Amino acid sequence: MENSLIFIIVILPLVGAVLNGTIAATNAYRKKEIWGEKFSGALAFSTVAASFILSIYVVFVKMAGLESISCTPYEWLSIGGLKLNITFLVDHLSAVMLLTVTGVSAVIHFYSIGYIHGDESSVRYFSFLNLFVFAMLLLILGDSMPVMFVGWEGVGLCSYLLIGFWYKEDEKAAAGKKAFIVNRIGDFGFLLGMFLIFANVGTLTISGVNEFFHLHNSMTFFWTNVAGICLFIGATGKSAQIPLYVWLPDAMAGPTPVSALIHAATMVTAGVYMVCRFHGLYLAAPIAMNVVLWVGALTALFSATIALYQNDIKKVLAYSTVSQLGFMFMAAGAGAFVIAIFHLVMHAFFKACLFLGSGSVIHGMGGEQDIRYMGGLKKFMPVTYITFLLATLAIAGFPPFAGFFSKDEILWNVFASGHGSKIVWFIGALAALGTAFYMFRLVYLTFFGNFRGTREQEHHLHESPKTMTVPLMILGGLSLIGGWIGIPKLLSFGSIPNYIHEFLEPAVSKYGHVHIGHYSHAVEYGLMALSVAIAFVGWFIARSMFGDLKRKLVDPDTYTGIPRLLWNKYFVDEIYMKFIVDPIKSLSTNIFLNISDKKIIDGFANGSASGWNKVAGLFSKLQTGNIQAYGFYMIFGAAIAFIFILFVF
């Protein structure tokens, strides 16, 4: 097998998952811990870390100078004209994802060792986490839609398992179910898109699909766009965009490292990656591109406004994630696939850092998540504070932090690209302002002012252990310097190469170029200055409102008007409940359960059973119980057989 290293990268986390799963099952069966969490944590971490190191080797040594390398460990299907192999493809696009996912996963696995310490089912946790990495790698490296889809479903499953990790609490189990069901709706769209493409294109490999749409698109304009929108529906489910974003805030019920890994850094970006992967299709479908652009922009603004009034530290970050994903889709919709992936990677760094920081805060607060009862944690948790601040500066878009370069370029591309629009740029700028504000509100309420919790909590406050602070430092550092791989020419004057552009451009411009409008450098500088100004304005408003807060915060239940609307998240959950969930429930009970199931299906089953009973009752008359009657039947039968043989043959 050629390039079997790629196969090893993918399979290592699965090995870890299976071993840890076996240990967890054995422990549960014997009702005592034989192989403790230390061993399984080390195992889980080392498999992912090994994957990361191998990925570095594969990307920088094996792939150096090549466009892509692949490995086919297994031939899956061969039906008619369809030949389907399980092929892992590392090209420049998947290489970036591969490094990000394995790298961030390794860091978060390490953090998890400290975080999950003492939990009774920590082995199970590590098993799920490893399984997730495996599924994610399938998604990233699969070179055909079905393999990608297996990974796509696999990460959904692991997400469900990990959100409901503490399944004994009803609320958390329900959050897991919600995530799974909402994702199923999106997956249905993905499947439809896949069928549509297969019916018209005849192949399912990614390069085949892209080439088809680029070179000899024989699908009509209408159906091309429908296919693009169907796939994007899948992306809205997985990547939490309007209208399917509702599961992500609830998903915060899971353990915090899971929120960091799955619901911020990796899984939720799968939709963005998928759109970039099929850029050949999307460039041939301008309406679908526009849908991506607008949905991304509206989601970015919508969830940024919700985040303004949330009080749960993880909920704020969750809505922020939804908003940032919206930014990525804006970039993809404007045709700036490089920037979408660039922002994806930067977001993985700073959002993972923020979530892990919030995990550290929650750990120190003894499980308290409400920022109204925090404050002044700066002096108790200095490492957490500094790394959290670094990541906040990055997400708010202060130069020279990671988020500045990517977010600025997104806004610029939306402004200038032929697929973009000025209105969308304005929406994006508003969302960026909101981002800066709610992030600094979070920082001020959590780390500044005086402590507002109970005396007991204050006594308990402490900095987290090394296993938790080291990952924070790594990710905080990356939030600071990570963006330097993508410094625009405008700022470096060509002295520093724009690595991410040079690396990704060939992979995503193979199937058509995007027209970028001509504007003078002055406009570009002006917009850049504007995005810096937006970040500063957001920070300033937050500081004037919440800096050194001494008073108690307003009780959210007394909100009226717009704050009340935002605090209740625009009542979207309630609307979905009333107009979608409840009608479906009553339809299910009244028609599907009571009529079609109980009457028709059960009636048919029971009716056929009793019918056969009656028929059998007729024949049972023959069984008199008299052995001589049986003897007579036997002789009679033998005679008939005899006559038959004698006269018929």
Add this chain to the structure above:
Amino acid sequence: MINPLGDFIVGSGGIFTISVVLILFFIGVATFIFRRTLLHMLMGVELMLNAVNLSLIYFSRLHQNLDGQILSLMIFVVAACEVAVGIAIIVKLYKRTGTIGVETYTEERG
């Protein structure tokens, strides 16, 4: 035609032996079906079995090979065992219920 009697019994005129076999067999069948005591029924079964034995020996002689005769010897052995078991069961039934009339035993009515 040196031995007319032998020819009558074995040769192309084997009609006599076949007739004996059939008569024996159907006496057995009739006994099994119509006699009301288990002991008689068992005898009927034995009669049928012996009719079959006789036909085996007859055809063995006709085809000039010994397989049939060996088989009939084996059937004797098996029949002896079967009778031993059958009679033991009948004795047990009699001790339990005081009758060996077959119409008593109708537990298997459908």
